[in-house]
Amino acid sequence: MQRTPRVSIFTTPHDVARTLARRVAAALRENPRMVLGLPTGRTPLLFYEELVRLHADQDVDFSQATTFNLDEFVGLTAGHAGSYRTFMRRFLFEHVNIDPARTHFLDGAAADLADECERYEDSIAAAGGIDLQILGIGTNGHIGFNEPGPELDARTHKVTLRPETRSSNAALFGGDPASVPTHALSMGMGTILHARTAVLLATGETKAKCVERVVRGPITTTLPASLLQLHPDAELMLDEAAAQELDAPS
Numbered sequence: 303m304q305r306t307p308r309v310s311i312f313t314t315p316h317d318v319a320r321t322l323a324r325r326v327a328a329a330l331r332e333n334p335r336m337v338l339g340l341p342t343g344r345t346p347l348l349f350y351e352e353l354v355r356l357h358a359d360q361d362v363d364f365s366q367a368t369t370f371n372l373d374e375f376v377g378l379t380a381g382h383a384g385s386y387r388t389f390m391r392r393f394l395f396e397h398v399n400i401d402p403a404r405t406h407f408l409d410g411a412a413a414d415l416a417d418e419c420e421r422y423e424d425s426i427a428a429a430g431g432i433d434l435q436i437l438g439i440g441t442n443g444h445i446g447f448n449e450p451g452p453e454l455d456a457r458t459h460k461v462t463l464r465p466e467t468r469s470s471n472a473a474l475f476g477g478d479p480a481s482v483p484t485h486a487l488s489m490g491m492g493t494i495l496h497a498r499t500a501v502l503l504a505t506g507e508t509k510a511k512c513v514e515r516v517v518r519g520p521i522t523t524t525l526p527a528s529l530l531q532l533h534p535d536a537e538l539m540l541d542e543a544a545a546q547e548l549d550a551p552s
């Protein structure tokens with residue numbers, strides 16, 4: 303039986319980014335109306351850079367594609383410098399021919415956050431579901447902002463961010479973890495697992511230990527990414543540094 307998630311190991315983070323960007327470009331040529339789920343963070347930056355390059359050099363066409371971002375901070379308006387909407391504009395959307403009306407974000411400044419989460423789930427369903435969900439992973443094993451805990455919400459919901467997650471996002475807030483919002487909205491693990499294909503990117507040795515647990519460990523809510531073992535078409539794309547614990551004898 304094929305183990306899931308599949309593991310693909312590349313020499314450098316650039317190799318990971320190039321390979322995934324080429325795959326997305328090929329998938330867009332095949333299905334220009336593709337629905338993509340997108341992450342933020344440091345890890346996908348090289349991937350977005352590659353997509354921008356492929357758009358410039360090879361006319362990869364985003365005009366009919368739809369995107370849904372995984373998460374957003376609570377309390378930030380869309381134009382806030384630290385919002386993930388701003389992040390996506392800066393690193394991808396301003397540099398490709400995507401239709402802004404087809405890019406979807408959670409609104410962390412919505413008056414009723416529960417309604418906002420429901421609206422997001424409805425929009426994903428109305429778009430026909432997510433074809434390819436791309437994910438990063440926190441060193442604590444979170445995906446999206448599904449933080450480790452005794453239980454997880456299946457669907458899009460409000461989360462309390464853990465201190466380590468706020469610290470790792472400090473760069474977006476002038477380097478000060480105390481300025482990072484305490485709460486966020488995030489797709490749930492069920493939302494993520496319903497994507498037709500899921501690809502998790504992990505690079506660098508700080509991710510090696512949790513990657514090893516995602517691949518070899520039990521499924522547990524204390525390591526949300528381990529739930530990818532339940533997905534029939536999930537893949538980890540790793541550089542050698544993030545894969546280093548997989549070489550060790552178990």
Ligand code: PGA
Nearest residue numbers: 343344345346438439440
């Ligand atoms: P990173 O964040 O890519 O900046 O390491 C990943 C995450 O926390 O999901």
